Amino acid sequence: MLWADKIANEIRDTRTPRDGKRFLIRDEKTLSGRVHIGSMRGVAVHGLMAEILADEGIATEYRYELNDFDPFDSIPSYLDQEKYKEHLGKPLYAVPSPETGFANYAEYFGDEFVSVHQKAGWTPNYYRAIDLYRSGKMDSFMKIALERASDVRRILKDISGSEKDASWLPVSVVCEQCGKIMTTRAHDYDGETVGYTCDKNPDGAVSCGHTGRVAPWRGAAKLFWKVEWAAKWVAQGVDIEGGGKDHSTKGGSRDVANHICRELFSAEPPFDIPYEFFLVGGKKMSSSKGRGSSARDIADLFPPQVLRLALIGKDIREQIDVDPSGESVPRMFDWYDELAEAARQGAADDHARLFALCELPTERAELAAPWQMRFREVAFIVQMPHLALATEAARVKGSALTEDELRALDERAQYAKFWLATYAPEDFKYVLQEELPEVELSDVQKKALATLAQVMRGGERTGEELHAFLHSLKTDIPIKPTELFQAIYRIFLARDSGPKAGWFLAGLPRDFVIKRLSEVE
């Protein structure tokens, strides 16, 4: 059984919705800059749970928080450092957007991230963290956390080993004078207001020195995040919420939030789904590095179904690793094709199930698994100006392509071209040489190529025929296959390796092949 079905079953068998009506599934992302692809794993895991439960007739709501209330604590490398310096320490909703047309910084980066959710077919109900606070729904939990600050300090110390001094309160006030939240220190809660001083200067944020008292309600202050996490669950009645592996260790933030949830708010934490990392090129790169590892960058590499496969294909206990500059992209397409083949064979196994879940929910009812040409082959053919992709695909398939298959082929060609133009390694790049390149060939290689030229002069040959003929040269000349194929790749592509030679030659204009072979005789 697929990992996602196992988890969905466990939820169904062990939980009932808190509100008695529907399971509330929640996830969130702090919009501190361009969002790393790793955050899409949470979007996918939660989105898939909502889909599977809904398929079983169980009501769900998938809610996603665009967190715009966390502080702006570092300036990503791709932004103007001078321009953004003065905003360090403000809540993200108060930081200007890098481009016009967006209300603030968080909205700008949120918009790009949401576009990736949409491409992958997950469309939760979005809300902003600051709106949740301004609605007043967090106030009663903030009141409890302030009244029982000593319990919060004790839990933090016992569970995570983090010690706070006796005046520490689990809230950060937004400074009324400078608007920053990271620079303030709250103390002395009197039941209605907290005192604060704006005098901390962490990570380059400059405080203003203001001192005052403020009623911390309705967005005037923010809860310390491990307390806030629990408060968000209880304030909204969250039933299901997983988190990345980094939060899920013993003594980690989830552990602390669970204790706060039970002890302070007298509620059971949501059903947890801890999931592994999504790495890019073997690294858990930070999103401040920018291009190459963002959700948008990785999403651009794949059509929706293959993007979904990248996100949901592996069990949550396994790491995902995609390296756009290696073989990951063709391999992901190959994996998708294997699942499609299982579906075409009518298999009722995990492969066919995964294939169905890769399809967008809106399209799943009319699920089809059209034949597709391998991504590697498509990527080769789109680089050969004389080859017509549809003709070559029909040749490989053995019959004409259906309309669906042609549409799929065209889409795959677009993705292949994009990959070749951006990340693809040199191994996948081919340039058909218009003129005979400088090559040194042995007498045996020359003899084999001359024999090949003779056969080509005899008439049209199919890829299979040429393939068989080339292999017969092994004993007829005799020549080692590696030497033979190397000679062919050198004179046509100016490199030592290439696609399957028989089909490659059959795809080229015959006159061109004969001329080139004759030039080396």
Ligand SMILES: [Zn+2]
């Ligand atoms: Zn201030």
